[in-house]
Amino acid sequence: MPQQSPVRSTPQRPPRPDASMSLLTNVMDHSLDEGYAEAAARKQADGSGGMPKTLRAKLGLAGGLVLAALVVTVGAAQARVAAPVVAKEREELIDRIDRETEAADKLKDGVDALRDDVGARQREALRHSGEGDRTELVGVLAGAVAVHGPGVKLVVNDAKDTSVGGDGDARSTSGFSDTGRVRDRDMQRVVNGLWESGAEAVSINGQRLTALSAIRAAGDAILVDNRPLVPPYTVLAVGDGRQLSSRFQNSADGLYLQALEESYDIRTELSVEDALRLPAAPSVIVRTAQPMTETTSATEKGTS
Template sequence: MSLLTNVMDHSLDEGYAEAAARKQADGTGGLPRTARAKLVLAAGLVLAALVVTVGAAQTRYVAPVVAKEREELIDRIDRQTEAAEELERTVDKLRDDVNARQREALEESGDSGSTDLVAVLSGAVAVHGPGLKLVVDDAAEATTGGGTDPRETSGFSDTGRVKDRDMQRVVNGLWESGAEAISINGQRLTALSAIRAAGDAILVDNKPLVPPYTVLAVGDGKRLSSRFQDSADGVYLSVLQDNYGIRTAISVQEDVRLPAAPSVTVRTAQPRTEKDAS
């Protein structure tokens, strides 16, 4: 009985117990290193799979919402564009009505000729007649040119592109050479027009234009062409063409047609009355 009692009380051999205690003290007990590494790797893979699954689920949930918002935004832009175009058509009709009534009233007073001239010079009405066509375009390869930039500024890194100040000089040169009406890419110029830049784009009355820039001018075509090319602004354009590859083409036209200016609004000037003259 004492042997059975000893076996039950000491089921683990003392040598094994001593070896286990020694391994535990040395930190080598528990799972082997390979097993622990596999366990950590498995846990990492499970975590990564969980993150990918959650991300995919969120994307799947958000994608229809984003697509719907995009469609709504496009529809809203289309509606607003149509509304703006309708307003422009209404303005054109009202302008034509005002001009017709004005002309009738002046015909009754016998002073319609001066009003027609003012309307032409102000850009309030469409015009046509002999003139010239001047096309100005960027260089074929708009790169930095050599020599002295006639624009006299170091702010231009790409002298092969037509700038707003170039078009300003072209337009001013045409006015000085005797042009009676001018448009750029169908945009009628008036005394209130502004030619500005927004990045690489040229704006005429806040409307962006893209090259090539087609300038139409009403006037005595041959005389207008000759005087412009001999002027300082015509020489300036030739320098841009020779030094920087900016492309130009000028031709006399038998009949050019210019639209009316989209808006002629005077905010400060007032018509002079007989009382002011006295």
């Protein structure tokens, strides 16, 4: 009887400790999807695995810097080329402004000379007709002729620490502002107060005021007959100096100006002067009123 070889029993591997957690084990062992793994393997086999992201980022940054440097260089070159042209145009514009300003000044001097000549001829003609004194008085009251005499000098200025370009309200409901700037309404009240106190002629910064004058504002600037003025504002008023000063300071407008000085640091200085000279108004144009004549009076009586 043949002898049988002994049967060797295959030793059994001990079970894994995590055998009961097969799902988690599969996820950990196969964290990358098989499709992604195959695609990566094909790219690596074809030699198209691509460059690392860090290298691509560095190359992109370098390209951006080169492009920016190119733009700056081109802009600087263009500015360097255009600079002489711009400077030349600026100089030509300045020269033109200077020439036009000089021409305007000459025309103004000519107009003033002609106005003085016309006024002298009118006074001479009226003197021969016996109406000279009356015409002189009308010219003084209308602001058409220059005047001189005693009066008061009032200087009104912004507060010391006032910033240029304040955008607060011109005046609040109480009539004041916290900007410390002199406004057109303030100058209107000053001028009206001087007229009411007995002033016979008034000027602001050399600008003669008439019955047709307007004090307005354009931004932070004060305009008198559309001509801008800058502080300090010097107001000259011809009249009985002491009486005019006393009446103005005790008037409502004088007390208003004093309140501006005390509450908002607006600076004022009032002095009595023995001799003031006020220029004539640049032009006194009446568009509607007509002088009364005997013929006009007779016509009106007939129609009535």
